[in-house]
Amino acid sequence: MRILVTGGAGYVGSASIEALVEAGHEVIALDNMATADGASDLDGAELVVGSYTDRESMTPLLRDRSVDAVLHCGARSLVGESVQDPALYFRENVAGGIALLEAMHDAGTNRLVISSTAAVYGIPDETPIPEDAPLRPINAYGETKRSLEAAAAWFSRAYGLRLVSVRYFNVAGASGRNGERHSPETHLIPNVLAAADGGAPLTLFGTDYETPDGTPIRDYVHVVDLADAHRLALDATAPGDSRTESALFMNLGSGVGYSVRQVLHGAEAVIGRKVPHGYGERRAGDPPVLIASIERARSLLGWEPTRSTLEEMIGSAWAERQRRESRKT
Numbered sequence: 001m002r003i004l005v006t007g008g009a010g011y012v013g014s015a016s017i018e019a020l021v022e023a024g025h026e027v028i029a030l031d032n033m034a035t036a037d038g039a040s041d042l043d044g045a046e047l048v049v050g051s052y053t054d055r056e057s058m059t060p061l062l063r064d065r066s067v068d069a070v071l072h073c074g075a076r077s078l079v080g081e082s083v084q085d086p087a088l089y090f091r092e093n094v095a096g097g098i099a100l101l102e103a104m105h106d107a108g109t110n111r112l113v114i115s116s117t118a119a120v121y122g123i124p125d126e127t128p129i130p131e132d133a134p135l136r137p138i139n140a141y142g143e144t145k146r147s148l149e150a151a152a153a154w155f156s157r158a159y160g161l162r163l164v165s166v167r168y169f170n171v172a173g174a175s176g177r178n179g180e181r182h183s184p185e186t187h188l189i190p191n192v193l194a195a196a197d198g199g200a201p202l203t204l205f206g207t208d209y210e211t212p213d214g215t216p217i218r219d220y221v222h223v224v225d226l227a228d229a230h231r232l233a234l235d236a237t238a239p240g241d242s243r244t245e246s247a248l249f250m251n252l253g254s255g256v257g258y259s260v261r262q263v264l265h266g267a268e269a270v271i272g273r274k275v276p277h278g279y280g281e282r283r284a285g286d287p288p289v290l291i292a293s294i295e296r297a298r299s300l301l302g303w304e305p306t307r308s309t310l311e312e313m314i315g316s317a318w319a320e321r322q323r324r325e326s327r328k329t
């Protein structure tokens with residue numbers, strides 16, 4: 001099928017495009033380069049520079065190119081920035097997301113997979129977190145994703161949009177050609193690797209949590225496992241598929257948690273050097289444990305994360321970092 005991937009030049013989008021092209025799909029990558037550095041390898045896909053928020057240009061693009069389905073990875077996704085500048089986040093992620101939904105409706109493209117986030121849950125009452133846990137985001141980023149999910153669910157009910165919204169936990173690792181490059185980088189694994197490679201020492205925020213080693217535990221999923229889940233979720237939006245008769249919400253994680261110290265020591269073991277680090281105060285709003293229940297993705301998509309071990313995630317991210325650094329010299 002022909003699939004348009006918004007945010008296609010970003011981390012998750014570019015790795016997903018690799019998997020979709022490999023599976024034989026025709027792919028259009030749409031990106032306005034707001035946070036992309038232009039270095040993603042999108043071989044096999046066509047890159048269109050533009051914004052998904054622009055209904056006027058999105059409608060003809062979807063219609064004239066007979067796009068069957070959209071994988072919506074494009075977004076603003078920095079938690080701190082979202083709290084400082086909620087206007088940007090609501091304008092882009094919510095108003096812009098609704099413009100995309102309307103363009104899809106106008107063009108008759110009715111298959112959609114949305115990149116959502118565990119941030120929609122806020123601080124959960126239970127972990128592993130099931131999809132029917134209360135949605136109580138504690139930052140503007142999570143609130144914008146919850147809002148877009150809600151709008152899309154109503155489009156699904158009223159206009160027959162076939163929707164799967166996938167809530168990622170922490171995405172990690174690299175594909176064969178693309179890896180994680182956010183600026184600023186707020187994610188743990190790339191910051192551990194940067195510290196190991198002569199960058200700023202890592203700060204462990206809080207070592208007195210109610211966890212076995214005192215540091216917070218998070219669920220990490222390999223970006224290539226995530227790309228597989230996207231492919232399966234897009235298949236589930238096919239006309240007549242009973243799984244998407246109504247909107248579907250689904251966690252994507254590994255179902256396993258690693259503490260900050262486990263990630264640090266795992267990285268030291270994988271790359272064979274010490275990672276310089278120091279200690280800081282707990283950060284507001286950081287719960288001790290966040291782990292996904294992934295039973296719904298398993299049972300409905302037949303998905304199983306097979307690469308989401310610390311060794312594979314850190315090993316692939318390190319290898320990609322080395323490739324990227326060697327290209328610079």
Ligand SMILES: NC(=O)c1ccc[n+]([C@@H]2O[C@H](COP(=O)([O-])OP(=O)(O)OC[C@H]3O[C@@H](n4cnc5c(N)ncnc54)[C@H](O)[C@@H]3O)[C@@H](O)[C@H]2O)c1
Binds near residue numbers: 096
């Ligand atoms: N990386 C994670 O751990 C993680 C976790 C949970 C959810 N997510 C979600 O996954 C998605 C992808 O995240 P990522 O880590 O690849 O981020 P990223 O910043 O690497 O990629 C996002 C891409 O979207 C593009 N973009 C932004 N606004 C756009 C617009 N208006 N029109 C077109 N393109 C636009 C950016 O230029 C960038 O290339 C986001 O929706 C994010 O909220 C990511």
